[in-house]
Amino acid sequence: MLQSSLNLKPKRKPVTIITGFLGSGKTTLLKRILEEKHGQKIAVIVNEFGEVGIDDKLIVEKNSEMVKMTNGCICCTMQNETSKVLINLLEKGNEFDRVVIETTGLANPLPIMRQFLSEEFIKDNYQLDGVVSMIDAFHIESQLDKHIETKEQIAYSDLLLLNKTDLIDQEKIEPIKTWLHAINPSAPIIETQRSSVAIKEIFDLQAKSREAILQHSHNHQHIEDSQITSFVLEESRPIAMNRLNEWLNSTLLLYSGDLLRYKGIFYIKDRPEKIILQGVHTIFEKTEGKLWTDDEEKKTELVIIGRGLDKDIFEQSFKASLN
Template sequence: MYQKDEIGNKVPVTVLTGFLGAGKTTLLNYILTQDHGQKIAVIVNEFGEVGIDNQLVVGADEEIFEMNNGCICCTVRGDLIRILGDLMDAKLGKSDRQVDFDRVLIETTGLADPAPVAQTFFVDEEMASFYTLDAIVTLVDAKHAERHLDEGHEAQEQVAFADVILLNKVDLVDESCLNQLEHRLISMNSAAKIYRTQNSQIDLNKILGISAFDLDKKLEVDPGFLEEEDHDHDDTVSSIVLREERPLDLKKLEKLIGKWIQDFGENMFRYKGILYIKDVEERVVFQGIHMLFASNADRKWKSVEQKVSEVVIIGRELDPTWFQEQFAQCVAS
């Protein structure tokens, strides 16, 4: 297995998803043409689907190639893990082709559900030792989003998995419609940051290098990340916020999370939180995707901060009252 210290730090990966026509390719072009001083490896879903300012000229037999701005590009015609492995070997000088890059951007054109991409960095130890999933960025077409959200589960799932939502094409919609749509998005995913954009233009510091998927790092940067209010909604996808100031019993909580995964795992798209456990000096950070779950002890609680458990669950057709009641039963006696 490749060890992290072979390259110093893990390579951050940003997953870019969104509705058809929401502006993913425009954002991709924008990122690659900005003066950010980084070499970015771009993985696009299928050969021929994305044209990056007409710079991509590749023969049918090539899968990894360099662009004239120092970035590289790959086409996902095969298995994502294999392509990430090829990139890893190329960066480490363990293949005939040597390329250098600072981060990876995966554009998920044609993938309705970002889960398989995100799960790659959970289930494959070799990938997890070299790469770190930085954030899932979802673009939303402000002009057509209401219809997309009403008509299909795919659009809702893209919102559910997002760490950052770019509400794009805001110049085409009036303020009242934007506010209504933003409220709907918050009700579906209260943990995501939402930014309004035109032509997919955004301060890159808000979408790259934000450690949004690495919850313990995210909480160090933004301690109030999980402090969101729940909202009423009509969508099948929604977010549930659980909060408990009393210490929790670890065994009760482990049993409950096991039940969550067994009974609702397929409908739980993302869940994350920090836990205040009785007789444990550190905060416990956990997050999961569907049936995959991971937790770890974070830093010690600071003497000046309030010890509190906060959990956000994003999923489809989940009963918030049941989750609240079950979570409350995990309070330590």
Template structure:
């Protein structure tokens, strides 16, 4: 097996910039390159893989999380599995969710020893929606971060913008990132050589733009280290801000900074696994991602059994004081941690931006659908950053694929349903979305 590192391109851009369109063009061209694709979706239901054309390339999907914080372990796991089939591909393309800060994604290729040994970050390519980017820059932090961190900027949808305004936009973008190469495109028509094989990422430049670049992001906020003898313990939590809290308990060789960070990297991978939902009274399993159910009022107690004496680190999604988290021995004596650490995320997403996923069986009346979408976009289009999905239209043999950005909407017939069960999947991403109204509106379109 070749010892040459596998080049990786990170493809980013705000919601609706055209990443999937570009990806489809790359996968459909006869360029002779073998590309493995990793997708990350922001949404309740995963549909992006279904929007990507059928291709020989291998496509992996990570759903329901931000690739820059909660599923970094998933990215590490998939890259590890990919490398076992090194002879099957030449490049890896990581398409991030439109709400991701690309910095922590790039960071994975330097912070994880196995990934760093096997893969090389080739470059960060950011698609910019020329039609809507100025509005996005005025209201979201992520769009600015994506532009500032790019090695290559592709101004997409140039056919929707007047030339003079496009020149002004390019000057604004150049002011945010003077080092990136800028290319113009419409409908994602970009030469593959501008996306892969760039040898463009420069760690020193990344550190100059963001000195904290090599400070890792973690999906937890607090860890406490306890010196425990073998025996039975009780983890106790009071009412807090959330109805559940994720936690991982791992053994540590010491309580110093190095050991805490090594434990954190181990927990990143464990947090990427599906959590074991644990009710009060049920035991917390060590070295397992557990989700403590905290809906019952009052104090919740979870047993913890330690088989071997030593140091145990609790890595929790929230700060301990938010739930008055404490650990007692079998006799009820309160135990104090011998060390504590706060893991503060460098970025936070806008809590008003959410996703609404709708999955409904049955066929849709096309006229009702058109009327509903027209009214919805006219009234709420400014708050709908992105919408996408598949529709089963009554009397049509092909599924209908649609995508939208703010007031712009595009739909077309796609592959035939064939033997697949007909149905509808829609995702809306935006600010202050009304789930009940969206679902009721769509259900009213059913034939």
């Protein structure tokens, strides 16, 4: 069953998912979020407290499910399903500005992403801001060859942190970036060492998505061994909202098993604002974006990532929906 929503609630708390293969540097990044003075009250959901290694001197309060830090952050364990942890955070009156969720090293982030697009309470109170993937520069080549999970984590991500770049020869970095962009052309790549990245860089990723789409709008990449295809649909003519809904539903019915991630901006007929779409498999969400400005080119730009998809077929069907 296809599920969608046009959710206009402005006060939902943004959520960032941190994914990445075993040993990529997720734990180091989470530890920095919990311990550094960055001025934000962040609820961090991890698999186990012990894995993060929180400095006891920075703990204000601690119980079996939650640790409160001196910098205002909260650390929770994944003892229950993610949705239950998120509900408990609100019901217990905790003060926080946003949420960061850690996935296990082998986990596909899709199940967590789906909750923010399909479960009513979660949709009403939280908004998926983005997925950040930690990439181990030293091991990424072998991981791409041996583990489909690595490719899927990259494909679902909005930002790629290429970590441990100090452990490889500098001439290897650009080829690695080429591999990563072949899987996901719209995700920016930030080079890091020891997971050192400005905290602000991993947040507000949806607000940065238009720039990323424009930057890679002419890319059409394909990797033979993984069959992961990525491309961007562009159209300068407006589409009626009802025709867009029809196109989305028919497309998802045809390609539900092959679509991994799709996100973009739509130029809608007789609407002054942009319509933002993001989806995983057959579940998607449409939200109202900013108004189009007079000096801005109005156009639809949709990033599509999946397995063995044909860009020409998608373009033809979308153009047919304009008439």
